[in-house]
Amino acid sequence: MTRRQTRIPCKNTRRPIALRGGMRYHSFVTLDQIQEVPMRRILSILLILALLPVSALAADDPKALPAVGDVVEGFKVVDSRDFPLIGGTAVLFEHERTGALLMYLANEDTDRAFDLTFRTQPIDNTGLPHVFEHSTLDGSEKYPSKALFFNLSSQTYNTFMNAMTLPTMTTYPVASLSEAQLLKYADYYTDSCLNPVIMDDESIFREEAWRYRLPDMDGELTIEGTVYSEMLGAITLERAANINLMGTAFPGSVAANDHGGLPEDIPSMTFESLCAYHDLYYHPSNLIAYLYGDFEDYAAFLRLLDRAFEPFERRDFTFEDAGYTPLTESVEAEYGFPVEAGSDTANASAVHYAYVCPGLNRDREAERTVNLLMNLFSSSASRLMQNLEKALPKATFSVGFDMTGPEDLVLFVAENVDREDAALFKQTVDESIAQTLEEGFPQDIVDGITASIELSTALLMENSGVGVNMIESVAYEYVNSGDPYCYMDYVEGLDTIDELNAQGAYREAIAAWLAPDQITALAVTYPVPGLKEENDAALRERLAQVKADMTEEELQAIIDRSNATEAEPDDAAKYISELQAVTVESLPEEVREYALSDETGEDGVRRLNVEAAVDGIGRTDVWLDGAGFTEEELLWLHLFTSVLGEMDTDAHTRDELDALVERYFYDTVLRMSILGRDETCHVCLRLGWIAREEDLEAGYDLMYELLYGTDLTDVERLKELVGEERASLKSSFKSMPYSIGLYRGLARYDRGSLISDHYNYLDYYEFLGEAERMLEEEPERVVEKLEHIQASLNNRANAVTAYAGTKEGIALNRTLADAFLAKLGEAPVEAVELDLPVPADSEGIIIDSNAQYNGHVIDLESCGFEEYDAALNVVTTAVYDAYLIPQLRDRYGAYGVLHAATEDSLYLLSYRDPNVAETFAVYEGLGDFMRGLEMDQDTLDGYILSAYVGYAMPTGVLSGALDAIVDALTEEDPDSTLENMRALKALKVEDLGRYADMYDALVENGYKVTVGGASVINENGELYDAVLDPLGAKDAGPAVMEDVQDDDPSATAVHFAVGSGFMLPLSDTEFGVHEPATVGDLAGALYCMTGGDPEDQDNALQALQGYGLFPQDLTVGDPLTDEAADGLLSDFSQAVGLSYERDHELTGEPLTRGELAGVIMVFVEMLDTDE
Structure with missing residues (x-):
């Protein structure tokens, strides 16, 4: 069953990454569709009669929307407007006594959401807003349980529970398919935000913020804590570059502080300062609440909030920035970022260049125009992007509009560059802006962006999690503009992009806000090898002095806390029972069925179609057989796909292609994929995109041109693209380090994963280095290899086509797909038996990181399973909640843990973990934990509820149709979802004992991995059979030393x-x-x-x-x-x-x-x- 992230249409407002309360993966997802599902989950329980009468309209029909001026449960309707993007209405309420706002985004979505958002500021770099976001949900006056949040996350019927910190706000969203369940969550959220237990419980501060750790009197004093560990992993060069830019543009401003907290500053936070932060910002007068979806009785939520606000009176909130000194002239600054000695620093710097726009945030119409302008600048077809790619071909670029500071910023970012490239980047941006001012934007670029926006808007409700994403967007725009409808105005403005361009509004905006005499700020952030070791040594020295200055009693208290194995008594069970509104027996067994047509014609082409009524929009896909490619050719195939659209074709320049691709392709797939299962699986090249039916023919023509008309003889361009591809892969290693270990683990047991790991990860990175060498020494061989791939793909043998859309679209696509394939040759494909090396049993993988990712992976067959067991969704959730979180997060300070089962495998990975040995010791206790587990059926039912929601989540019509096609191609049983639903509902406590041996197998026989910094990997080298350096893509560890035996002295x-x-x-x-x-x-x-x-x-x-x-x-x-x-x-x-x-x-x-x-x-x- 597929779950997709929401796509909000073309929003280019620069929104910093939200810091979430935690993370985990739900175990129902398949490997190719692993989605991050935040850890934080929340609840409530209060249904009380209101003191003020409900309006007559709401009383007659609790679902009917009120009119402006109506008063509902103490909230007065102050505005209402249509919101076509979500197919509904946005109603704005104001609480009469406190001034709290509530916006009801009413539509027919049954994945309902509730949210509380407070405007907050990072008043320093200690991470106060972030730590309080973590601490808020660790219990309230009504629900005084520190364990409750994670228990609710794993034991109730929610589709999303989390809390996020952004530079200017802290937001608490929760969602459920049950309106009654959401109301209970709302009570828990509200009481937690307004009456958190942490105000009287310093232990929460020590757990969430920071604390000392000391194993014994002779041990080394260290620091740990959930947020401290999280930020150790979160502070990358790219994140630091963002903060450096804000400090350069806004000297002395709170906007220059890191809202998540800097590891070197977090230990300066005190319990008293954290409590004072709550008093400063957490008040109804500084709150906007949100409701989203289809409610039978929305007024119940207003009634709940009105009662919760009773102790509060209206209070004025002002957000001063007393330390801010506006720039009087343009500035440039450089900042070093610590990395380990020996780190590869080539193309590892980041340049942030911003135009400061004083006064723009006080002219909303002008601000909206500049914001819309970013859509045009960020288009790959724009002069700006094309000029930048030519000037710095190995770099990656982005354009954004930042509203979080005292003034608006128009921001241009270059990553994967050298420190010395800053001047060229700035010059190219300035010249491109001047050129755009003189010439304007070509109509083909505007047409492409408009078409993309129209499709994005039309398909928004195809996604899951729309409510949570929509609320975050609406809240963010409100907090930074002061206008509750700012986001709606922006979305409506998307329809005017073409009109504004024709009127010259964008050129006027450039002249007014991006003129040559505008004040700018440029910040260069570059890596400093060895500085990390220096900083680490300085920290050790400082902590050693702290330890020396402590009394023996103080040290013993730290030792006792560090070695405590028993958790404090926490009676969360009774609160979970109170807050559950859904029972296992009441869970629906409903699965939308799709009529799939699956035929293989005499020509050998397999054709799959599913009818889906989506107003003339459809999804088309073609799979070309790649089973005949060798191990080496698969790497060349990956490189070939990466250059398509980036080189001239026989009909268009690459600059012209940018506009065409944006115009005719939406949600494009042009990549290698695996079809089939087990030993029959093989590589295919998948071509797919979403389009309106009238654009299908042009899309097929363009795809043919890209595949078979691309001119691969431009060696200089190939050099640029290979370098860019390698730099991009290097960045992905650093941004998602756990994925390297996860896929190498899966590759040990699954042939498809082994093949995918080969052409996507370390082997591919090493290959790109070799390709760079070949382009310098023998470029004709590179061209020859790529042209061979291109020619080999000109073959329709064993092709597969698929379409999801209207009946008319299916007929049209059949004609166009057949015509596309008819232009290809036809030759038998002789499958190659690939011989790929399997990863070692245990590996240490070195990356530039301040935190570790420790884990195990194993296939289900090795655990004794003959087939997938849906109960694993429940078991992994229970283990995560009852054992892994208390041990790894609460006791040892790791930020989170990923634990789930795919259709074939079981995996377990700690996330942003300060430890290695301690984590693997925790894993070793899993089997005994399961054997000694004492759980009643009510608790198990809670875990069933949490796991079940993954199967019950509704999907859009087009998304569901595509899922049906993919299930057929992957040989998935069409009845498996319904069977899994029933299996979950039938699960009993006595069934759990059989999973203890599974965890023994995982730890004793499964793949073992640590991904982390070089010093930590080397310190723990005895744990690994191999130590790998992904940036060098070679085995650097003891596994290759065949003359060193374990029993050798x-x-x-x-x-x-x-x-x-x-x-x-x-x-x-x-x-x-x-x-x-x-x-x-x-x-x-x-x-x-x-x-x-x-x-x-x-x-x-x-x-x-x-x-x-x-x-x-x-x-x-x-x-x-x-x-x-x-x-x-x-x-x-x-x-x-x-x-x-x-x-x-x-x-x-x-x-x-x-x-x-x-x-x-x-x-x-x-x-x-x-x-």
């Missing part, structure tokens, strides 16, 4: 020396454990300790000889005796001011490399002790 030392970078293996397969050690080996190790490269032994020896630490007559190849090594280490230690004591008797015998590794390990441990 030197094994631990060798793994340490290699993992720490002090010594290198002699070859890809051997360390040379019994080979003679040389002077060069020791020189390289000591050189590495000073920041040098251990592989460069000649320079290492010269440097040490230059300092007088090694005799001048030594050479790198000289054999090394234990006496010589002892003397050299002693001299080195004395020179750097450290003590050295020998721990063994000297024999004068030559050392082996294995023995030298042991000497180095002891030496390093001695240095650590001396420090």
Whole structure:
């Protein structure tokens, strides 16, 4: 069953990433459709008679909308207007006593949503708004349970529960398919926001914000905490670049602070400052509430809020920014960002360039015009984007409109660039704006954007989760503009893009707000290798001093908290029972059925069609057979797909193609995919897009031109595109590091995942590096390879076509698809038996990260399952809620954990985790936890409710039709959804015991992985059979050292020396454990300790000889005796001011490399002790 994220039409307002209360994956999703489902879930329980009468209209029909001036449960209707985007009406209420606002977005969507949004500011960098967002839902006066939020998330009938922090607001959305359930959530949310337990419970502060950790008196004092750990992983160079720009543009402003908190500043937060933050902002007068969807009795929610607001009186809120000093001239600044020594810094910088627009936010019409202008600038067909791509071909660009500061910003961003590229980027932006001012926007660009917006608007309700996404957009615009209908005005303005362009309004806006004399701010953020280690060392030193200054009693209190294994008593069960409004017995067993036509003609083409009435819009797809490609050719195929649309064709330049693609393709798919199951699976090239029926023919013509008319002989352009592709893949490794480990784990057990991992991840990254080399040394071979792929794809054998749309659209598509395939050749496809290496049993994967991602993956067959078991949805949810969250998040400070089952596999991954060993120790207890689990049926039913909602979620007509097609292609049983629903409802407590062995298998036999920073991976090197560096795409760990056996006395030392970078293996397969050690080996190790490269032994020896630490007559190849090594280490230690004591008797015998590794390990441990 597929769940899709909501697409809101072409909104280019720059909205910073919201910091959510947590994250997890629901276990009902398939691998190809894994969706992030936030962890935070919420509830309520209050139905009370109102003190004020309901209006006559609402009393007669509780579903009917009131008129302006009506008073409903203490709320007066102050405005109402149609909202065509959601097919409904937006009604604005104001609470008469407190001034709180409520907007009811009324339509026919049964995935109803409720939200409370407060305007908040990051008054410093300690993360106060973020920590309070986490803390708010840790219990309230009515529901005093810290565990309740996650329990409700996993044990009630919700489609979304979370809370998010943005720079100017904190928002608390929740959604459910049940109106009665949503009302109970609303009570819990409201009481939590207005009367949170944290105001009297400092332990919540320690859990959510930060706390010291100390295992024992001799241990190292460290810091942990949910938000602290989250931000360690969240502070990337790209995020820091955003904050740096705000500080450059708005010196002294609160807008320059990070709303999530900086790890170095979070420990400055106190419990008192957090409580004061609540008093400052959490009041009904500073609140706007939202209702979304189809309600039988919306007034019940107003009644609930009116009663909750009784203790409050109206209060004036002003948001001052006293420290802000407006710029008087344009400024430029550079900022270093800490990364580990040895990090690849090429194309790793970010440049943010902004036009500051004083006064624009006080002219709403002009502001809306500039905001709409961003749609045109951000189009890939715009002069701006085309000029930027030519100037900086390896970079990625974005354009945005930021309303969160004291003045509006028009922002241009370049990522994957070098520090020195800033001037060229700024110059290109300025020149492109000037060119646009002079020439305007061509009509074909405007037509393309207009067509895309029309489709996006028409298909909005096809998505799931519309209410939550819509509320966040509407609230964000209101908070930053002061106008509750700002978002609606923007959406209505999308219909006028063409008209405004014809009137010259955009050129007028450019002249007024983007003129050459406009004040600008430019911020360059660049990586500084080694600075991370320096910062880490400084933190360790500071914490060591903190520890030294503590009394023994203070230290013991920290030790006791750190080692506490029993959670504090928390009676969440009774509150869950009160807040559940849906029972398992009442769950609907309804699945929309689609009439699927699935035929294979005499021509061998398989044709699938599903009728879906969506007003002349349809989805078309074509799959071309790729089973004949070899392992190497699959990599070239991926590269081929990445350059399509980015190079000239035989009919159009790439600049012209940008406009055509935007005009005729919507929600385009042009990528490799896997069809079939198990050993029959094979690669296909999938071509698909959504279009109006009148545009289908033009779309097919354009797709044919891209595939078979692209000119692949432009070597210089290929160099640019390959570099851009490699930089983009590198960025994805850093932004979604857990995905590397997850897919490598799945690749061990599933052939389709193994193939997909090959052409998408590490092998592909390594291939792109080789392609770059070939383009420099033998470019004709690259062109030849790509043209071979292009020619091989010109084959309709075994093709598959599909269409979801109207009956007329199906007939039209049949004609057009047949004509498209008729232009192709036809030749038998001989399937290639792919021979791909399987990942090691356990791997450490190095990335630039301040946090880790630790996990296990296994196939269900290895756990004893012959087929998929729907109960796994419930089991993984229960384990997540009852064991993983209390242990990993509450006890050890990890931000979250991902735990789910796909159709074939089971996976478990911690998220933004400060630990490694502690996490795997928690995993080892899973089997015993399941064996000792004591759960009643009521609690189990709660988990069933949470899991069931994934199957019950409604889908749009077109989306559901497409799902039916995909299910047929993947050989999914069309009755599986209904069968899974019934299996969940039939699950009993006594069934749970059989899953304990599954967790034993997961931990003992499953793939084991840590994705994290180099220092942490190397410190834990003994846990892994292989250590990989994705940016180098090579195995750098002990798994390749076949001459190092686990029972070898030197094994631990060798793994340490290699993992720490002090010594290198002699070859890809051997360390040379019994080979003679040389002077060069020791020189390289000591050189590495000073920041040098251990592989460069000649320079290492010269440097040490230059300092007088090694005799001048030594050479790198000289054999090394234990006496010589002892003397050299002693001299080195004395020179750097450290003590050295020998721990063994000297024999004068030559050392082996294995023995030298042991000497180095002891030496390093001695240095650590001396420090």
